[in-house]
Structure formats: C-alpha cells, structure tokens
Amino acid sequence: MAKLELDEAATAQRYLEREWIPNRFDLRDAWLPVAHGHEVDESVARRQVQSEPCYLWRVKGRLRASKRRPDGPVRANIRDDGSHDYPVLERYGYVWVWYGDPEHASDTLVPDVPYLPYDGGLPPYMHGTVRFDCCSALLIENLLDLTHADFLHADVLGDERADEDRIEVQYTSETVTMIRTCKNKTVAPIMRWFGGVRSRFQDVRAVIHVHVRSSVALAYGRYTPGVDLKLFHPCVSESRDRCRLNFAINSTSAPVPLRFLMPKTPYIVGPQDNVMVGPQSGRYAEAAGRRDLFSRFDGAGARYRFLLQQIAKRQDAGDFSYAADANPGRDVRALLGMPA
CATH class of the missing domain: 3.90.380.10 (Naphthalene 1,2-dioxygenase Alpha Subunit; Chain A, domain 1)
Structure with missing residues (x-):
C-alpha cells in the first residue's frame, strides 16, 4: 500500500x-450493505440506491432483492427470468446487494470488516x-x-x-x-x-x-x-x-x-x-x-x-474490473491496528 x-x-x-x-459518480460493480440483516424478513422492505428502488425480503429464510416490488404473495422470483433481481448475500449482520452487472458478482469482493461477527449476531442495540x-x-x-x-x-x-x-x-x-x-x-x-x-x-x-x-x-x-x-x-x-x-x-x-x-x-x-x-x-x-x-x-x-x-x-x-492492488476482501486487521 x-x-x-x-x-x-x-x-x-x-x-x-x-x-x-x-x-x-455512480460507480458500479460493488457490494452495497443496504440494510441490517435483522430488518429483513418475509415482509417486503424498501430501500433506495442512487434514486432506484431496492426491495428486500426472505423466502423460507433465503434473501431476495429486486428493483421491482413483488405483486401478490411474495415469490422466489419477481419474473421467471429474474431480470430485475439483484445478487444478494448476508455477511457481518448486513444484507449486501450487488450494484452492477450480475455476471460480475463475486462474494470475494465484499469488503473485510474484521471486528464484526462474520455471520452476524451482534445485539440489535449495537445497530x-x-x-x-x-x-x-x-x-x-x-x-x-x-x-x-x-x-x-x-x-x-x-x-x-x-x-x-x-x-x-x-x-x-x-x-x-x-x-x-x-x-x-x-x-x-x-x-x-x-x-x-x-x-x-x-x-x-x-x-x-x-x-x-x-x-x-x-x-x-x-x-x-x-x-x-x-x-x-x-x-x-x-x-x-x-x-x-x-x-x-x-x-x-x-x-x-x-x-x-x-x-x-x-x-x-x-x-x-x-x-x-x-x-x-x-x-x-x-x-x-x-x-x-x-x-x-x-x-x-x-x-x-x-x-x-x-x-x-x-x-x-467500459472497464468495471478491479485492479491487482484492489482486493476488498483482504485482511485489514494489521492496517486498523487491531490486537493480534
């Protein structure tokens, strides 16, 4: 560095x-932590990213995210082709959506946050x-x-x-x-x-x-x-x-x-x-x-x-790649000064 x-x-x-x-600046191909994990359940929650809607919900515990609000009962997909869906995952107690080309989404590009539990679990009052x-x-x-x-x-x-x-x-x-x-x-x-x-x-x-x-x-x-x-x-x-x-x-x-x-x-x-x-x-x-x-x-x-x-x-x-020195998931404990 x-x-x-x-x-x-x-x-x-x-x-x-x-x-x-x-x-x-509307930078693409990035994971955005749009909500706390405990805020998203089977009811539809709405967030906004760069003036665009982002709807979040769970289906049998599985996270879903889409640009369109589901009509009627919540389903696994908004449309059969899923063309309005965001790639989504849960980490560090947050719901992360991929803002950009879905084909470029990789969980290795989620920023490392070493002082938060990887699978979440902090008490809600700490959010x-x-x-x-x-x-x-x-x-x-x-x-x-x-x-x-x-x-x-x-x-x-x-x-x-x-x-x-x-x-x-x-x-x-x-x-x-x-x-x-x-x-x-x-x-x-x-x-x-x-x-x-x-x-x-x-x-x-x-x-x-x-x-x-x-x-x-x-x-x-x-x-x-x-x-x-x-x-x-x-x-x-x-x-x-x-x-x-x-x-x-x-x-x-x-x-x-x-x-x-x-x-x-x-x-x-x-x-x-x-x-x-x-x-x-x-x-x-x-x-x-x-x-x-x-x-x-x-x-x-x-x-x-x-x-x-x-x-x-x-x-x-047209270049949305990450350079060789840009590894969002790299361990930053030493940089932050965390105890060994």
Missing part, C-alpha cells in the same frame, strides 16, 4: 481543481440508522478527516489538545486510509464518564479505512488507557442529496454502562455532522471557480476524489 506524501496530495488537488464534477442531507461522497469526505472530531464532537471524543499529533495516509486504487496517532490527547469524555478512565490524557491511534466503490468506511480507534472503538459506517447513497448510514458499533468488550451507551453516540454525532454537511450539499453539487485550499489533513479527501474520478473514467470506458 502506497503512502500519500504532501507533494502527491498537492498534485492530486491541482488535478481536481480542473476536473472535479461532484455527484456525477442503528442515521440519515444525512447530502450524497455519500460528501459524507465520506467528512469521515476521512479524523481531526474534525476534535471540534465538532469534542463533547464525546475529546478536544484537540495533544502533545503529538501525526497524520498518515495510505491508499490503493480502490481504498483510502487515514491514520491519526496522538500522544497525551485529552481523554474522551464518554470514557471518563462511563468507561472508568480516570486519567486526564490518553494515547490514541484512530484509523478510517474507506472502500471507494462501495462507499463504506471502517473506523477503528485504540485508546490507551480506555477501550477500542469499532465502528462500521456504510454510506449508501439514496439520491444526489440524501444518504443512509446503517451503522454498527461492536461494543461487546466495553465495560457496562459504556457497552450500552457507545451505540447511542451516532445519534449525537450524526446530527452534528449533518449540521455541517447538509448546508454544504448544494455547493458540493456545483463546480466552483475558486481554488480549494487544503492542508496535510485534507490529503485523504483529495486522494478520495482522485480515485473516484479514476474509477469513473475507467467505467465510462
């Missing part, structure tokens, strides 16, 4: 100032849904700047005070990863109040790992002293200005009451994020003539935009 140096970030940024056309008034790309850019939490979510995750704050960005042709390492950072209030952490400061290694084509983000934080934060943020684009985040937080190793309170935090930080990204949505959708100022903290976002463009251009030319 390559490192993103500052001069490379500047090159990517200059390219984007000329070429960036927000919201035109939830937050909606945002923006497209998925804008929400992903927000998530990719880990430093924004110091100012927007300080009441939950702590402020910007730290003796040392280092940023590293890594990427492949399909993923972007921002790693932030802090020494003696202000302790996260939620851990001080509910996690039994008595220290005023803690060391933090926070990682956000984004799969560009699927618009899913893995967030993993190691807090010492403290507990690991394990969040899964699938940002499903419902339309050009609406995004659905069906999150999961694995807090099984946290002490009580933090174990039960951590899954509630997205309902605090989500609206805080939406206050910021919602008003930006209109400007994000329009090409701007002025230069976009950036710092080293924006390197991950610049690379993300660059990769969006590169994948979109290849797909416009």
